[in-house]
Amino acid sequence: MSARGWRLLGGWALALLLALAFAALGRWQLARMHEKEHMLAAAAQARSQAQAQPRPLLLASDPARVQAYDWAEGRGVLADATVWLDNQQREGRVGVRMYCVLLPEDGAQPLLVDAGWWPLGGDRALPAPGCPRMVDQAVRGLLAPPPAEGLAYGAPLARQADGRWLAVRLDLPAIAAALGLRTRIAPRVLRLDPAHRQGDTGVMLAPGQRDLDILPNTLTPERHLGYAVQWFGLALAALVTAIVLTIRSRSR
Template structure:
Protein backbone atom coordinates (compact mmCIF):
# COMPACT_ATOMS: atom_id res chain seq x y z
CA UNK A 1 0.00 0.00 0.00
CA UNK A 2 1.32 3.43 -0.97
CA UNK A 3 1.73 6.16 1.69
CA UNK A 4 -1.12 8.12 0.09
CA UNK A 5 -3.46 5.13 0.18
CA UNK A 6 -2.45 4.46 3.77
CA UNK A 7 -3.32 8.04 4.75
CA UNK A 8 -6.67 7.72 3.02
CA UNK A 9 -7.41 4.51 4.89
CA UNK A 10 -6.54 6.18 8.21
CA UNK A 11 -8.73 9.20 7.38
CA UNK A 12 -11.69 6.97 6.58
CA UNK A 13 -11.18 4.86 9.69
CA UNK A 14 -11.21 7.98 11.86
CA UNK A 15 -14.13 9.43 9.94
CA UNK A 16 -16.21 6.29 10.33
CA UNK A 17 -15.41 6.07 14.05
CA UNK A 18 -16.40 9.70 14.58
CA UNK A 19 -19.55 9.38 12.49
CA UNK A 20 -20.57 6.23 14.33
CA UNK A 21 -20.00 7.96 17.68
CA UNK A 22 -22.05 11.01 16.68
CA UNK A 23 -24.82 8.78 15.29
CA UNK A 24 -24.90 6.80 18.54
CA UNK A 25 -25.36 10.01 20.51
CA UNK A 26 -28.12 11.03 18.10
CA UNK A 27 -29.93 7.72 18.57
CA UNK A 28 -29.63 8.11 22.35
CA UNK A 29 -31.21 11.56 22.16
CA UNK A 30 -34.05 10.14 20.04
CA UNK A 31 -34.59 7.35 22.58
CA UNK A 32 -34.79 9.92 25.38
CA UNK A 33 -37.25 11.93 23.30
CA UNK A 34 -39.54 8.92 22.83
CA UNK A 35 -39.20 8.00 26.51
CA UNK A 36 -40.26 11.44 27.67
CA UNK A 37 -43.07 11.62 25.14
CA UNK A 38 -44.39 8.34 26.58
CA UNK A 39 -44.10 9.77 30.11
CA UNK A 40 -46.07 12.88 29.16
CA UNK A 41 -48.75 10.82 27.43
CA UNK A 42 -49.09 8.46 30.41
CA UNK A 43 -49.34 11.36 32.86
CA UNK A 44 -51.99 13.07 30.72
CA UNK A 45 -53.98 9.87 30.46
CA UNK A 46 -53.78 9.31 34.22
CA UNK A 47 -55.41 12.63 34.98
CA UNK A 48 -58.87 11.12 34.82
CA UNK A 49 -60.75 13.03 37.51
CA UNK A 50 -63.82 10.85 37.05
CA UNK A 51 -62.09 7.66 38.21
CA UNK A 52 -59.71 8.55 41.05
CA UNK A 53 -57.62 5.82 42.66
CA UNK A 54 -56.90 5.33 46.39
CA UNK A 55 -53.70 6.73 47.89
CA UNK A 56 -52.74 3.17 48.78
CA UNK A 57 -51.47 2.72 45.21
CA UNK A 58 -48.57 5.03 46.01
CA UNK A 59 -46.96 2.21 48.02
CA UNK A 60 -47.13 -0.33 45.19
CA UNK A 61 -43.48 -0.89 44.07
CA UNK A 62 -44.75 -2.38 40.82
CA UNK A 63 -46.22 1.00 39.85
CA UNK A 64 -43.30 3.14 41.01
CA UNK A 65 -42.82 4.56 37.50
CA UNK A 66 -46.53 4.85 36.63
CA UNK A 67 -49.04 7.67 37.02
CA UNK A 68 -52.40 7.61 38.78
CA UNK A 69 -54.93 10.24 39.72
CA UNK A 70 -55.64 9.66 43.41
CA UNK A 71 -57.90 10.99 46.13
CA UNK A 72 -57.78 10.33 49.85
CA UNK A 73 -57.25 11.71 53.31
CA UNK A 74 -54.96 11.29 56.27
CA UNK A 75 -52.95 13.00 58.96
CA UNK A 76 -50.27 15.56 58.18
CA UNK A 77 -47.13 15.08 60.30
CA UNK A 78 -45.70 18.05 62.18
CA UNK A 79 -42.73 18.60 59.88
CA UNK A 80 -41.86 20.25 56.58
CA UNK A 81 -39.40 19.02 53.98
CA UNK A 82 -37.91 21.52 51.52
CA UNK A 83 -36.26 20.17 48.36
CA UNK A 84 -33.43 22.49 47.30
CA UNK A 85 -32.30 23.58 43.81
CA UNK A 86 -35.72 23.58 42.15
CA UNK A 87 -36.13 25.98 39.24
CA UNK A 88 -39.39 27.36 37.91
CA UNK A 89 -39.64 29.85 35.07
CA UNK A 90 -35.94 30.60 35.32
CA UNK A 91 -36.20 31.38 39.03
CA UNK A 92 -34.38 29.48 41.77
CA UNK A 93 -36.37 28.11 44.65
CA UNK A 94 -37.39 25.17 46.78
CA UNK A 95 -40.28 22.73 46.66
CA UNK A 96 -42.24 22.02 49.81
CA UNK A 97 -43.20 18.48 50.78
CA UNK A 98 -45.50 17.45 53.58
CA UNK A 99 -45.60 13.98 55.10
CA UNK A 100 -49.09 12.49 54.93
CA UNK A 101 -50.02 9.37 56.89
CA UNK A 102 -52.92 8.11 54.73
CA UNK A 103 -56.05 6.66 56.30
CA UNK A 104 -55.99 3.79 53.78
CA UNK A 105 -52.30 2.90 53.83
CA UNK A 106 -49.42 1.89 56.05
CA UNK A 107 -46.61 3.88 54.45
CA UNK A 108 -46.10 7.60 54.74
CA UNK A 109 -46.68 9.57 51.56
CA UNK A 110 -44.79 12.69 50.51
CA UNK A 111 -47.16 15.39 49.26
CA UNK A 112 -45.78 18.00 46.88
CA UNK A 113 -47.35 21.18 48.22
CA UNK A 114 -45.83 23.59 45.72
CA UNK A 115 -42.80 25.61 44.71
CA UNK A 116 -41.48 28.64 46.58
CA UNK A 117 -38.90 31.21 45.42
CA UNK A 118 -35.73 31.81 47.41
CA UNK A 119 -34.26 35.22 48.09
CA UNK A 120 -30.57 35.96 47.62
CA UNK A 121 -29.81 35.10 51.25
CA UNK A 122 -31.39 31.65 50.70
CA UNK A 123 -33.63 32.01 53.73
CA UNK A 124 -36.28 29.29 53.70
CA UNK A 125 -39.95 30.36 53.74
CA UNK A 126 -41.44 30.61 57.21
CA UNK A 127 -44.54 28.76 56.10
CA UNK A 128 -44.81 25.06 56.93
CA UNK A 129 -47.09 22.04 56.67
CA UNK A 130 -50.11 22.25 59.01
CA UNK A 131 -50.18 19.21 61.28
CA UNK A 132 -53.48 17.53 61.87
CA UNK A 133 -55.81 14.70 60.95
CA UNK A 134 -58.66 14.63 58.47
CA UNK A 135 -56.73 16.35 55.68
CA UNK A 136 -58.31 15.67 52.27
CA UNK A 137 -55.99 15.65 49.27
CA UNK A 138 -56.14 14.84 45.59
CA UNK A 139 -53.64 14.92 42.76
CA UNK A 140 -51.28 12.95 40.57
CA UNK A 141 -49.23 10.07 41.95
CA UNK A 142 -45.85 10.23 40.23
CA UNK A 143 -42.20 9.40 40.75
CA UNK A 144 -40.29 11.83 42.97
CA UNK A 145 -37.71 14.15 41.40
CA UNK A 146 -34.57 12.37 40.27
CA UNK A 147 -31.83 12.12 42.89
CA UNK A 148 -29.14 13.25 40.47
CA UNK A 149 -25.52 12.94 41.58
CA UNK A 150 -25.19 11.93 45.23
CA UNK A 151 -22.86 14.29 47.04
CA UNK A 152 -22.84 14.69 50.81
CA UNK A 153 -25.80 14.16 53.12
CA UNK A 154 -29.21 14.16 51.47
CA UNK A 155 -30.94 15.83 54.42
CA UNK A 156 -30.15 18.50 56.99
CA UNK A 157 -32.33 19.58 59.89
CA UNK A 158 -33.19 23.27 60.05
CA UNK A 159 -34.99 23.23 63.41
CA UNK A 160 -38.67 23.30 64.43
CA UNK A 161 -39.56 20.25 62.34
CA UNK A 162 -38.10 21.77 59.16
CA UNK A 163 -35.69 19.86 56.94
CA UNK A 164 -33.75 20.80 53.81
CA UNK A 165 -33.06 18.04 51.27
CA UNK A 166 -30.48 18.25 48.51
CA UNK A 167 -31.99 15.22 46.75
CA UNK A 168 -34.88 12.79 47.10
CA UNK A 169 -33.18 9.86 48.83
CA UNK A 170 -36.35 8.23 50.18
CA UNK A 171 -34.71 5.63 52.46
CA UNK A 172 -32.47 8.26 54.05
CA UNK A 173 -35.40 10.65 54.45
CA UNK A 174 -37.47 7.91 56.10
CA UNK A 175 -34.66 7.21 58.58
CA UNK A 176 -34.11 10.88 59.38
CA UNK A 177 -37.82 11.51 59.92
CA UNK A 178 -38.22 8.33 62.02
CA UNK A 179 -40.79 6.73 59.72
CA UNK A 180 -40.60 3.02 60.58
CA UNK A 181 -42.72 1.87 57.65
CA UNK A 182 -40.71 3.92 55.16
CA UNK A 183 -41.98 6.28 52.48
CA UNK A 184 -44.08 5.32 49.47
CA UNK A 185 -42.04 5.21 46.23
CA UNK A 186 -44.36 7.76 44.61
CA UNK A 187 -45.28 11.28 45.71
CA UNK A 188 -48.61 13.05 45.38
CA UNK A 189 -48.50 16.13 43.14
CA UNK A 190 -51.43 18.17 44.42
CA UNK A 191 -54.11 19.30 41.99
CA UNK A 192 -53.34 22.87 40.80
CA UNK A 193 -57.07 23.38 40.17
CA UNK A 194 -57.72 23.43 43.91
CA UNK A 195 -55.07 25.76 45.23
CA UNK A 196 -56.77 26.53 48.52
CA UNK A 197 -59.16 23.63 48.98
CA UNK A 198 -56.98 20.68 49.94
CA UNK A 199 -55.40 20.22 53.34
CA UNK A 200 -56.55 23.52 54.78
CA UNK A 201 -54.01 26.30 54.25
CA UNK A 202 -51.21 23.89 53.33
CA UNK A 203 -50.92 25.17 49.80
CA UNK A 204 -50.86 28.92 50.05
CA UNK A 205 -48.92 30.69 48.71
CA UNK A 206 -46.74 28.06 47.00
CA UNK A 207 -47.01 27.61 43.23
CA UNK A 208 -48.28 24.22 42.08
CA UNK A 209 -48.20 22.36 38.79
CA UNK A 210 -48.26 18.83 37.41
CA UNK A 211 -45.11 19.20 35.33
CA UNK A 212 -43.44 15.78 35.38
CA UNK A 213 -40.29 17.01 33.62
CA UNK A 214 -39.13 19.86 35.84
CA UNK A 215 -35.50 20.94 35.65
CA UNK A 216 -34.87 18.64 32.69
CA UNK A 217 -34.93 18.64 28.89
CA UNK A 218 -38.21 18.49 26.97
CA UNK A 219 -38.77 16.01 24.11
CA UNK A 220 -38.35 18.88 21.65
CA UNK A 221 -34.93 19.72 23.06
CA UNK A 222 -33.85 16.08 22.77
CA UNK A 223 -34.98 16.09 19.12
CA UNK A 224 -32.95 19.23 18.50
CA UNK A 225 -29.83 17.67 19.99
CA UNK A 226 -30.42 14.49 17.98
CA UNK A 227 -30.53 16.51 14.75
CA UNK A 228 -27.27 18.21 15.72
CA UNK A 229 -25.50 14.90 16.39
CA UNK A 230 -26.74 13.37 13.13
CA UNK A 231 -25.68 16.55 11.34
CA UNK A 232 -22.17 16.22 12.76
CA UNK A 233 -22.02 12.58 11.64
CA UNK A 234 -23.02 13.60 8.12
CA UNK A 235 -20.52 16.47 8.12
CA UNK A 236 -17.66 14.12 9.03
CA UNK A 237 -18.53 11.81 6.14
CA UNK A 238 -18.81 14.71 3.69
CA UNK A 239 -15.41 16.04 4.76
CA UNK A 240 -13.91 12.58 4.32
CA UNK A 241 -15.38 12.34 0.81
CA UNK A 242 -14.04 15.78 -0.12
CA UNK A 243 -10.55 14.93 1.12
CA UNK A 244 -10.63 11.65 -0.78
CA UNK A 245 -11.74 13.36 -3.97
CA UNK A 246 -9.02 16.03 -3.70
CA UNK A 247 -6.33 13.43 -3.00
CA UNK A 248 -7.31 11.35 -6.04
CA UNK A 249 -7.51 14.47 -8.20
CA UNK A 250 -3.97 15.48 -7.23
CA UNK A 251 -2.78 11.98 -8.05
CA UNK A 252 -4.24 12.26 -11.52
Protein backbone atom coordinates in the same frame (compact mmCIF):
# COMPACT_ATOMS: atom_id res chain seq x y z
CA MET B 1 0.61 0.45 0.67
CA SER B 2 2.06 3.96 0.32
CA ALA B 3 2.20 6.48 3.15
CA ARG B 4 -0.62 8.42 1.51
CA GLY B 5 -2.74 5.28 1.42
CA TRP B 6 -2.18 4.64 5.11
CA ARG B 7 -3.13 8.23 5.89
CA LEU B 8 -6.34 7.86 3.90
CA LEU B 9 -7.14 4.59 5.64
CA GLY B 10 -6.50 6.13 9.06
CA GLY B 11 -8.60 9.16 8.19
CA TRP B 12 -11.53 6.99 7.12
CA ALA B 13 -11.25 4.88 10.27
CA LEU B 14 -11.38 8.03 12.40
CA ALA B 15 -14.29 9.44 10.39
CA LEU B 16 -16.28 6.20 10.75
CA LEU B 17 -15.63 6.06 14.51
CA LEU B 18 -16.78 9.67 14.91
CA ALA B 19 -19.84 9.09 12.73
CA LEU B 20 -20.82 6.01 14.73
CA ALA B 21 -20.31 7.84 18.04
CA PHE B 22 -22.36 10.86 16.91
CA ALA B 23 -25.10 8.59 15.54
CA ALA B 24 -25.23 6.68 18.85
CA LEU B 25 -25.68 9.96 20.73
CA GLY B 26 -28.42 10.94 18.30
CA ARG B 27 -30.22 7.64 18.84
CA TRP B 28 -29.96 8.15 22.63
CA GLN B 29 -31.53 11.59 22.31
CA LEU B 30 -34.36 10.12 20.23
CA ALA B 31 -34.92 7.43 22.86
CA ARG B 32 -35.13 10.09 25.56
CA MET B 33 -37.58 12.04 23.40
CA HIS B 34 -39.88 9.02 23.04
CA GLU B 35 -39.55 8.24 26.76
CA LYS B 36 -40.64 11.73 27.76
CA GLU B 37 -43.44 11.78 25.20
CA HIS B 38 -44.72 8.60 26.83
CA MET B 39 -44.44 10.22 30.28
CA LEU B 40 -46.42 13.27 29.15
CA ALA B 41 -49.11 11.11 27.55
CA ALA B 42 -49.41 8.93 30.68
CA ALA B 43 -49.69 12.00 32.93
CA ALA B 44 -52.34 13.53 30.67
CA GLN B 45 -54.34 10.32 30.74
CA ALA B 46 -54.11 10.23 34.55
CA ARG B 47 -55.34 13.82 34.81
CA SER B 48 -58.36 12.85 32.74
CA GLN B 49 -59.35 10.58 35.66
CA ALA B 50 -59.89 13.65 37.87
CA GLN B 51 -63.59 13.91 37.04
CA ALA B 52 -64.06 10.18 36.48
CA GLN B 53 -62.87 7.83 39.21
CA PRO B 54 -59.90 8.90 41.37
CA ARG B 55 -57.74 6.08 42.69
CA PRO B 56 -56.94 5.48 46.40
CA LEU B 57 -53.66 6.71 47.91
CA LEU B 58 -52.78 3.09 48.61
CA LEU B 59 -51.81 2.84 44.94
CA ALA B 60 -48.72 4.96 45.64
CA SER B 61 -47.12 1.87 47.23
CA ASP B 62 -47.76 -0.46 44.29
CA PRO B 63 -44.29 -1.63 43.13
CA ALA B 64 -45.67 -2.42 39.68
CA ARG B 65 -46.60 1.25 39.11
CA VAL B 66 -43.47 3.00 40.38
CA GLN B 67 -43.02 4.83 37.06
CA ALA B 68 -46.73 5.24 36.33
CA TYR B 69 -49.13 8.15 36.81
CA ASP B 70 -52.51 8.00 38.59
CA TRP B 71 -55.01 10.55 39.80
CA ALA B 72 -55.72 9.81 43.46
CA GLU B 73 -57.36 11.27 46.53
CA GLY B 74 -57.74 10.38 50.18
CA ARG B 75 -57.16 11.48 53.76
CA GLY B 76 -54.44 11.15 56.33
CA VAL B 77 -52.52 12.85 59.10
CA LEU B 78 -49.55 15.09 58.38
CA ALA B 79 -46.35 14.16 60.19
CA ASP B 80 -44.44 16.86 62.05
CA ALA B 81 -41.90 17.42 59.28
CA THR B 82 -41.21 19.76 56.36
CA VAL B 83 -38.75 18.85 53.60
CA TRP B 84 -37.65 21.49 51.10
CA LEU B 85 -36.19 20.27 47.80
CA ASP B 86 -33.48 22.65 46.57
CA ASN B 87 -32.62 23.77 43.02
CA GLN B 88 -36.13 23.64 41.58
CA GLN B 89 -36.79 25.92 38.61
CA ARG B 90 -40.06 27.48 37.55
CA GLU B 91 -40.38 29.85 34.59
CA GLY B 92 -36.65 30.54 34.68
CA ARG B 93 -36.54 31.30 38.42
CA VAL B 94 -34.74 29.22 41.04
CA GLY B 95 -36.56 28.12 44.16
CA VAL B 96 -37.52 25.19 46.36
CA ARG B 97 -40.42 22.76 46.56
CA MET B 98 -42.12 22.01 49.86
CA TYR B 99 -42.83 18.38 50.66
CA CYS B 100 -44.97 17.20 53.54
CA VAL B 101 -45.24 13.65 54.87
CA LEU B 102 -48.77 12.27 54.89
CA LEU B 103 -49.69 9.20 56.94
CA PRO B 104 -52.72 7.86 55.02
CA GLU B 105 -55.67 6.73 57.10
CA ASP B 106 -55.94 3.48 55.11
CA GLY B 107 -52.67 2.23 56.60
CA ALA B 108 -50.63 2.69 53.44
CA GLN B 109 -46.98 3.69 53.49
CA PRO B 110 -46.14 7.29 54.39
CA LEU B 111 -46.47 9.48 51.32
CA LEU B 112 -44.55 12.58 50.26
CA VAL B 113 -46.93 15.36 49.21
CA ASP B 114 -45.65 18.09 46.88
CA ALA B 115 -47.23 21.22 48.39
CA GLY B 116 -45.87 23.65 45.80
CA TRP B 117 -42.95 25.75 44.61
CA TRP B 118 -41.55 28.79 46.39
CA PRO B 119 -38.95 31.31 45.13
CA LEU B 120 -35.65 31.85 46.94
CA GLY B 121 -34.15 35.25 47.53
CA GLY B 122 -30.50 36.20 47.32
CA ASP B 123 -29.98 35.24 50.96
CA ARG B 124 -31.34 31.74 50.20
CA ALA B 125 -33.52 31.86 53.31
CA LEU B 126 -36.19 29.18 53.23
CA PRO B 127 -39.80 30.39 52.98
CA ALA B 128 -41.62 30.93 56.25
CA PRO B 129 -44.51 28.47 55.73
CA GLY B 130 -44.18 24.85 56.71
CA CYS B 131 -46.30 21.73 56.84
CA PRO B 132 -49.08 21.77 59.49
CA ARG B 133 -48.33 19.55 62.47
CA MET B 134 -50.35 16.41 63.10
CA VAL B 135 -53.39 17.70 61.20
CA ASP B 136 -56.03 15.54 59.55
CA GLN B 137 -55.71 16.34 55.87
CA ALA B 138 -57.74 15.73 52.70
CA VAL B 139 -55.62 15.61 49.56
CA ARG B 140 -56.01 14.93 45.87
CA GLY B 141 -53.67 15.13 42.95
CA LEU B 142 -51.33 13.27 40.62
CA LEU B 143 -49.36 10.28 41.87
CA ALA B 144 -46.05 10.48 40.03
CA PRO B 145 -42.45 9.29 40.29
CA PRO B 146 -40.31 11.62 42.43
CA PRO B 147 -38.03 14.12 40.68
CA ALA B 148 -34.92 12.57 39.17
CA GLU B 149 -31.97 12.58 41.58
CA GLY B 150 -29.33 13.47 38.99
CA LEU B 151 -25.73 13.05 40.10
CA ALA B 152 -25.81 11.67 43.63
CA TYR B 153 -23.00 13.11 45.72
CA GLY B 154 -22.85 14.32 49.30
CA ALA B 155 -25.55 13.98 51.93
CA PRO B 156 -29.07 13.98 50.41
CA LEU B 157 -30.53 16.30 53.07
CA ALA B 158 -29.52 18.39 56.07
CA ARG B 159 -31.49 19.74 59.00
CA GLN B 160 -31.83 23.50 59.26
CA ALA B 161 -31.69 25.58 62.41
CA ASP B 162 -35.50 25.85 62.55
CA GLY B 163 -35.90 22.07 62.43
CA ARG B 164 -36.93 21.83 58.81
CA TRP B 165 -35.01 19.77 56.27
CA LEU B 166 -33.34 20.94 53.08
CA ALA B 167 -32.74 18.20 50.49
CA VAL B 168 -30.68 18.28 47.32
CA ARG B 169 -32.44 15.15 46.06
CA LEU B 170 -35.39 13.04 47.18
CA ASP B 171 -33.58 10.03 48.60
CA LEU B 172 -36.65 8.33 50.08
CA PRO B 173 -34.82 5.86 52.40
CA ALA B 174 -32.62 8.68 53.72
CA ILE B 175 -35.66 10.91 54.32
CA ALA B 176 -37.49 8.12 56.16
CA ALA B 177 -34.44 7.51 58.38
CA ALA B 178 -33.94 11.23 59.09
CA LEU B 179 -37.60 11.69 60.06
CA GLY B 180 -37.62 8.57 62.23
CA LEU B 181 -40.37 6.84 60.27
CA ARG B 182 -40.89 3.19 61.12
CA THR B 183 -41.81 2.19 57.58
CA ARG B 184 -40.54 3.06 54.13
CA ILE B 185 -41.90 6.02 52.22
CA ALA B 186 -44.06 5.15 49.21
CA PRO B 187 -42.02 5.19 45.97
CA ARG B 188 -44.30 7.78 44.35
CA VAL B 189 -45.14 11.32 45.45
CA LEU B 190 -48.47 13.13 45.30
CA ARG B 191 -48.45 16.32 43.22
CA LEU B 192 -51.30 18.33 44.71
CA ASP B 193 -54.08 19.48 42.43
CA PRO B 194 -53.44 23.21 41.71
CA ALA B 195 -57.20 23.80 42.10
CA HIS B 196 -57.20 22.10 45.52
CA ARG B 197 -56.65 25.17 47.67
CA GLN B 198 -57.02 26.03 51.33
CA GLY B 199 -60.64 25.68 52.32
CA ASP B 200 -61.44 22.91 49.84
CA THR B 201 -62.58 19.81 51.75
CA GLY B 202 -60.30 20.51 54.67
CA VAL B 203 -57.10 21.42 52.81
CA MET B 204 -54.81 23.30 55.20
CA LEU B 205 -51.47 23.19 53.35
CA ALA B 206 -49.91 26.57 52.63
CA PRO B 207 -50.67 27.41 48.96
CA GLY B 208 -47.33 27.52 47.18
CA GLN B 209 -47.23 27.81 43.40
CA ARG B 210 -48.53 24.41 42.39
CA ASP B 211 -48.51 22.76 39.00
CA LEU B 212 -48.60 19.33 37.45
CA ASP B 213 -45.61 19.85 35.18
CA ILE B 214 -43.68 16.57 35.25
CA LEU B 215 -40.65 17.96 33.39
CA PRO B 216 -39.90 21.17 35.32
CA ASN B 217 -36.12 20.78 35.51
CA THR B 218 -35.37 18.58 32.51
CA LEU B 219 -35.34 18.86 28.74
CA THR B 220 -38.59 18.69 26.81
CA PRO B 221 -39.11 16.15 23.98
CA GLU B 222 -38.65 18.98 21.47
CA ARG B 223 -35.24 19.83 22.92
CA HIS B 224 -34.18 16.18 22.74
CA LEU B 225 -35.26 16.11 19.09
CA GLY B 226 -33.20 19.22 18.40
CA TYR B 227 -30.11 17.67 19.98
CA ALA B 228 -30.67 14.43 18.04
CA VAL B 229 -30.73 16.37 14.77
CA GLN B 230 -27.47 18.07 15.76
CA TRP B 231 -25.74 14.76 16.54
CA PHE B 232 -26.92 13.18 13.28
CA GLY B 233 -25.75 16.28 11.47
CA LEU B 234 -22.28 15.90 12.99
CA ALA B 235 -22.21 12.23 11.93
CA LEU B 236 -23.03 13.24 8.36
CA ALA B 237 -20.45 16.04 8.49
CA ALA B 238 -17.72 13.57 9.54
CA LEU B 239 -18.48 11.33 6.54
CA VAL B 240 -18.69 14.26 4.10
CA THR B 241 -15.37 15.61 5.37
CA ALA B 242 -13.72 12.21 4.82
CA ILE B 243 -15.10 12.06 1.26
CA VAL B 244 -13.91 15.58 0.41
CA LEU B 245 -10.42 14.95 1.80
CA THR B 246 -10.20 11.67 -0.14
CA ILE B 247 -11.17 13.38 -3.42
CA ARG B 248 -8.65 16.16 -2.86
CA SER B 249 -5.89 13.65 -2.03
CA ARG B 250 -6.52 11.68 -5.23
CA SER B 251 -6.66 14.83 -7.35
CA ARG B 252 -3.24 15.84 -6.07
